[in-house]
Amino acid sequence: MSSLNRTDRPYDLVLFGATGFVGSLTAEYLAAHAPKDLRWAVAGRDGRKLERLCQRLPGGADVGVLRADVAEPASLHALAGHARVVATTVGPYVLYGEQLVAACADAGTDYLDLTGEPEFINLMYVRHDTRARETGARLVHACGFDSVPHDLGVYFTVRQLPEGVPLTVDGYVNVDAAFSGGTLASALNQFARGRQLLAAARDRDRHEPRLRGRRVAAPTGAPRFAREVGAWALPLPTVDPQIVARSAKALDRYGPDFRYRHYAAVRHLPGALGGVAAVGAVLAAAQLPPARRWLSDRLRPGDGPSAERRARSRFTVRFVGEGGGRRVFTEVAGGDPGYDETAKMFAEAALCLAFDDLPATAGQVTTAQAMGDALTGRLRAAGITFRVAAAHPSSSPV
């Protein structure tokens, strides 16, 4: 059963965690851009904060307010039962997220989040995918900068290449931005859980049906100077390549043999080495509780980059796709990746699930699988660039 049939519910969309940094930006985006007849509510654990949020939203008097706390499972079941789509920013998801996924899977309610935590995604697949398929709920993780530009960017690139042949795509991410307390807390928590991360991946592997008749891989590439983009390419071990690989497994259009590699693109070598050293230092610090606490105290929950800093932030992801004798260069680009554009991607994905004519899917699905064309169209209309680009001058012919 699709959420399109759930018109008996009081709300089309409920935004849980609306009082947080990215939650407030998402609420502001919805208030400014959602269709006027959208029936929506903000939800969270602090009723007064929610009321204050509504007071400053244009049209906030018409926005519902629902109190819910992750420590009170009944309140999450009530949320899931009140909406066709629930969007949640309450993270770290591996600590706070599961009960809401379970409630949505049970109620046949479409669910989306902003997690970049592979452990959480794998655990939710093992524990809730089957139930969601039974009820028709679509569970869509990673609907922010993790992993929408990469997942939809590869989807867009693949569609520029011939059908039915082996394809390779490399993605090169370039970001100039700052991050929030919530992002830092989620990253530190995931960095400290290496053993659990591997165990969840193995568990998923045991449960997930094997892909038959096609091959999909997302290997870690080697650091190198990439002439195709004229920059140093460093393998980027985020959740994104895993999401891209899941889309490739779900969609035959990615061809009989598909490979994706994901890199950070850095123009100057000292910058590249500095980046590697900084990530290594944070990874090491995350293993030691006192160092982890010290780091997380630098940026508290609710804090994040100022509007001025966000206005200066940009992202570009360049893709190089090859197959069937063709090479194509594409680009996805926008403004502040972690917050302004994440709020846009998240809100548009929620509206897309609620209103657009989409392929029939259920269970744990990716953005490309569940909403590929419709969400790409929405994001383009909202100012995010998806385009075929010219070859870089230093790239060699196919």
Ligand SMILES: NC(=O)c1ccc[n+]([C@@H]2O[C@H](COP(=O)([O-])OP(=O)(O)OC[C@H]3O[C@@H](n4cnc5c(N)ncnc54)[C@H](OP(=O)(O)O)[C@@H]3O)[C@@H](O)[C@H]2O)c1
């Ligand atoms: N994928 C991406 O690209 C991307 C980008 C940005 C953020 N994120 C992720 O999004 C999440 C939120 O980030 P953020 O910076 O917005 O964090 P934040 O400002 O700390 O907001 C967290 C939200 O969770 C709520 N919350 C915490 N504990 C709760 C509980 N027990 N019950 C109900 N609500 C609870 C908070 O409510 P109160 O206001 O009452 O404290 C707040 O609304 C993080 O996991 C972050 O990693 C992902």
